[in-house]
Amino acid sequence: MTEASPAKAYSLHLGVIALLFALSFVLPDYHHGLIARIMVLAVFAMGYNLLFGYVGLLSLGHAMFFAAGLYGAGLSVYHLGWSVPAAFLAGIACGALLALVIGVLALRTSGVAFMIVTMMFAQVFSLLMLYFAVWTGGDQGLVVQQAARVLTLGGTTLDLTNPTVRYMSALALFSIVLLATLAVVRSRYGRVLVAVRENEERTKMLGYDTFSNKLAAVVVSGTICAASGAAYALLFGYVGSSFASVQYSILPLLWVLLGGAATALGPLIGTLFMYYVTDITSGFTSAYLLIVGVALILLVLFFPKGIMGSIRQRWLGWLP
């Protein structure tokens, strides 16, 4: 967050993007698909990290922003027959608008009350999706047909169900959001967000309208999460109410805590770690959740600031 070593930071992140690009050509099918999914969900985690890691606002309702993007994109393809880019933008717009409304209401509270209020709004959202089953498919969800998931760019047609196209689309979204969040947190605005986290009262006394700054952060965070949800609907073709459930509000918190709150790469590392620990252990035993639990406890014991957070603290102070 200091002005030092921007070159190092950007080359590391470009390196990670290049690595993910290269992996596309060597990974076996199964892992290829899994990494594509992880990249989309890491975008969700990055959106969450912006609010939780940098501004210090713990929301337990971010599933609603992910689901707003998911349903916004999915329903406009399914019912209105919109093209992929239009549906993607519709999903993002839904998330941004919802985040603005929820932000105005929920930011009247702070701390534990903020957690509860966001959780309650997410429950309302989730129940509404079930209630309007005629359009949303209720708890069955909707499957977006392959024919609708085709992107026409100029003369070329891209089939989003094709594994390589899907992987590259996920990587493109991931890269844009990674570099954008990196730029935001290194900017002056990022400095203000961290100041709000560290001491909101003091920040006010430096002349900052902290409410507006927090509201902007909720909207940016909600919009990024919605972009992740919209991409999920279009790339994987499933729009389901489980994504609006409380579980999907807890997961990004878990991913961010594991990877390292307020680190740029933490969300990716945390998501990757959780997916692979679950994946590998479930191959050995049906009691895999037990092993996942032990792994989490060990991680908290030895990496209390998350994987990237502890690496930054112990070895690489310049890490963003």
Add this chain to the structure above:
Amino acid sequence: MMPLLTTRGLSRNFGGLRAVDNVDFALMPGEIRAVIGPNGAGKTTFVSLVSGRIPPSSGMIVFDGADITGLPAYRRVRLGVAYTFQITSVFANLSAYDNVALPVQRTLTDGRSKGAVKAGVMAALERTGLADRAHMPAGQLSYGHQRLLEVAMGLALKPRLLILDEPTQGLADSEIDNFIELVREIAKSATVLLIEHNMPVVMQLADRITVFNAGRILAEGTPEQVRENRQVQDAYLGAGHD
């Protein structure tokens, strides 16, 4: 000359306690005003009302001719009312540089000028003698340096009225001498309202002194007048302080 700051009938109750009671106060531009009084006299509450950290129960605050009673704290800061905290509250996990960059970048209207932030930050750090510690986390600075950093942050706001709440508390004698010089320097470009327990500091710095007792203004005048005032001696100076 019009006062920079005026309060009329300013009061604040905490439950049954009237911490600030019907205070009429005026501060002229360019002066160094000290506010003294025994513990619990309402000094910090009074400056908190002026800076907007807490709302008044009744009364009115006028800054530079405009009624600011209803303005939130951050708007008052933008008008030029800066407050430095009694309990040091620098951002401990941020570098000294970032601490000062926060007020500097807010006063800049041009959002693109990276050089201007750096120049502004380093100027404020140099005035307070912290330039060589710019990249240390503020929490690792010594207590005296944290107090100076607090002042640097206040300075970086380019205030018209700088409120210093017990700035010398916890400073060593050698640091206090430098501090007095610094406040004199600041007073060339800003009006200073100083809450202070250390009487030698008050006597050296203040143009005028306002004495608070039990939420009211007990006396006001030059350091000599206040020193000679019997009521003040009874309420404050006689109570074991020198």
